[in-house]
Amino acid sequence: MCAVQGLLACLCACLLCCWPQDVQSADAAIILDPGHSKTQYGTMSCSGGQEYAYNNALVEAIGHVFQEKQIRFRTTRGPEQEMDLRERTRGTQGQRLFVSIHHDSAQEIYITYPKGFPCSDHAAGYAIFVSQKNPYYEESLRFARLFGANLRAWGLRPSRHHAEKIPGEHRQALDAELGIYRFDDLVVLKSAQCPAILFEAAVIINPKDDALARSEPYKVIIALSLRNAVQRFAKAGRLRP
Ligand SMILES: [Zn+2]
Numbered sequence: 001m002c003a004v005q006g007l008l009a010c011l012c013a014c015l016l017c018c019w020p021q022d023v024q025s026a027d028a029a030i031i032l033d034p035g036h037s038k039t040q041y042g043t044m045s046c047s048g049g050q051e052y053a054y055n056n057a058l059v060e061a062i063g064h065v066f067q068e069k070q071i072r073f074r075t076t077r078g079p080e081q082e083m084d085l086r087e088r089t090r091g092t093q094g095q096r097l098f099v100s101i102h103h104d105s106a107q108e109i110y111i112t113y114p115k116g117f118p119c120s121d122h123a124a125g126y127a128i129f130v131s132q133k134n135p136y137y138e139e140s141l142r143f144a145r146l147f148g149a150n151l152r153a154w155g156l157r158p159s160r161h162h163a164e165k166i167p168g169e170h171r172q173a174l175d176a177e178l179g180i181y182r183f184d185d186l187v188v189l190k191s192a193q194c195p196a197i198l199f200e201a202a203v204i205i206n207p208k209d210d211a212l213a214r215s216e217p218y219k220v221i222i223a224l225s226l227r228n229a230v231q232r233f234a235k236a237g238r239l240r241p
Pocket residue numbers: 035036042043051102103
């Protein structure tokens with residue numbers, strides 16, 4: 001446990017407060033997509049934060065953890081850059097992996113606004129989406145399984161709420177244990193011309209998940225899980241060396 005805490009403390013200290021521009025590569029095999037933008041900020045958290053800022057912070061952490069192993073990547077947008085959905089997947093042809101980073105909410109029926117911000121303890125945990133309309137669906141699912149298995153190994157739990165049989169949800173669970181769901185019409189997934197997943201890191205309208213999502217160790221665990229999955233995907237011949 002001490003070794004794990006030491007590793008996390010070291011990695012947290014290494015997470016600089018800057019966008020990882022310096023480690024981006026034009027011929028990157030992996031594309032990290034911080035979901036939403038400043039004007040289209042996504043969901044609001046129970047503490048009043050905007051989703052796009054959570055997405056930025058997590059991509060930043062992933063970038064620094066990738067850099068340690070010289071994993072080439074680029075981001076779809078800069079931290080304050082506006083970008084529509086189609087633009088995000090431009091240039092994905094010939095790339096090896098597209099990972100869209102998000103933070104989750106729940107259906108309106110479960111939400112209250114105690115301090116003016118949306119709050120609910122109905123759902124908690126992460127979720128991974130893949131689309132059967134992506135031309136590399138099988139590869140996408142293969143990568144999702146590797147990533148999910150790494151998250152589970154760190155003790156993270158998937159949210160079940162996307163499988164609920166209610167309007168707005170009712171997603172097919174492709175692997176409930178690993179938190180993988182099918183969502184065919186997510187624009188970035190179906191328009192990416194390479195294997196693609198969309199990751200919801202935590203349900204930020206849930207106060208406990210919101211606190212987790214803001215913590216550095218949580219971001220580092222996700223970054224390490226993603227890095228390990230990428231390395232195993234590469235080892236299996238799914239990524240260019
Ligand atoms: Zn989102």
